[in-house]
Amino acid sequence: MKHLTEAQVEAWRTQGFLSPLTAMSEAEARGFRDRLEASERAFGPLKIGGMGSKSHLLFTWVDEIARHPRVLDAVEDLIGGDILIYTLTLWLKGAKDGAFVDWHQDASYFGLEPKEQVTAWIALSESSAESGCVRVIPGSHLSGGFRHSIREGAGNHMLPRRQAIDTHVDESKAVQMPLKPGQFSLHHTLAIHGSEPNLSDDRRLGVGISYIPTRCRFTGKTRLTGMLVRGTDRYDHFDHERRPQGDRTPEAVEYHAAVMKNYFGSKKELSLADAE
Ligand SMILES: O=C(O)CCC(=O)C(=O)O
Structure with missing residues (x-):
């Protein structure tokens, strides 16, 4: 075990999340926030679907966060040491x-098998119940995948297609995952x-x-990409992505656009229940 205790791994199995864990000091997190805000000043808003998606292809500070050893150590304890960013x-x-963000399961729009994807959510500012931290239904990962549909007129929903789970969610069972800057949570796909x-x-930043073990594969026909961040890839299910050599270089912008087109195009292959 590299980061987690046996008890934490057992809690992961039964609860489907772990929080809070520590990746870095508040000062280190502040440094990343400063670089995020400098990128916004230089390049404009980092929106989901644009520069806010697969941003590890565009910005060195995101690449560094996504490879943070404390985070990768915890993920390795759950899915093994051959790790891709999906x-x-x-x-x-x-x-x-x-x-x-409405209630949802990440697996519903990823199209991956086996369902071993893990999301690490790293806070760069205070993420509290007041600031709208992520909340989770403990043990819900054991009930399988639910159908999702698009919520029309759902206000300022952050998911690109405003998807939400169709089943009734008992909010009284929800657990908040508050984090200080530099802390992170993990949740099951x-x-x-x-x-x-x-x-x-x-x-709230x-x-x-979304980390996956290299054994995962995309169930559609598109050949997708992923960034190998630890270990080796003996499966060849994904083309390996290139690391950024600077912040938003012209080469990275072109590469990111091509990867995103391929990635969002692949969503059309998923069934309605899986549609993003
Ligand atoms: O940041 C949020 O509020 C939601 C995050 C989320 O849905 C996720 O990380 O999968």
């Missing part, structure tokens, strides 16, 4: 901007989770990284 999302809520709006006076 996708990555910058979850940036403004103070009181109303942004929220089938864990039902979401988040409420940020009612605080600061931004998180980096969500």
Whole structure:
């Protein structure tokens, strides 16, 4: 075991999440926040579906966060040491901007088998119940995959297609996962989770990284890409992505656009229940 205790791995098996864990000091997290905000000033908003998705292909600071050894050690304790990034999302809520994430399971729009994907959510600012931290239904990962559908007119829903789980979610069972800057949570690909709006006076900034073991494969026909961040890939289910050599270099912008087109195109192959 590299980061987690046996008790934590057992809790993961029964609960489907772990929180809080520590990746870095608050000062280190502040340094990453400063680089995030410098990128926003230089290049504009980091929106989901644009520069806020698969941002590890565009920005060196995201590449560094996604390879943070404390995070990878914890993920390795759960899925083994051959690890790819499948996708990555910058979850940036403004103070009181109303942004929220409806109840969902990540597996519903990833199209991966086996369902071993793990999301690490790393806080770069205070993520609290007040600022709309991620909340999860304990043990929900053991009930299998539920059908999702598109919520029309659902306000400021952060998921690109506003998808939400169809089954009734008993919110009284929800557990908040508050994090200090530099801390992170882990949730299972089938864990039902979401988040409420940020009612605080600061931004709520998180980096969500979807890690998979190299044995996972995409169930559609498209040949997808992934970033090998630890170990070796003996399966060749994904083309390996290139690391950024600077922040938003012209080469990286072109590469990111091509990867995103392929990635979002692949979603059309998933069934309606799986549609993003
Ligand atoms: O950041 C949030 O509020 C939601 C995050 C989420 O849904 C995820 O990391 O899978």
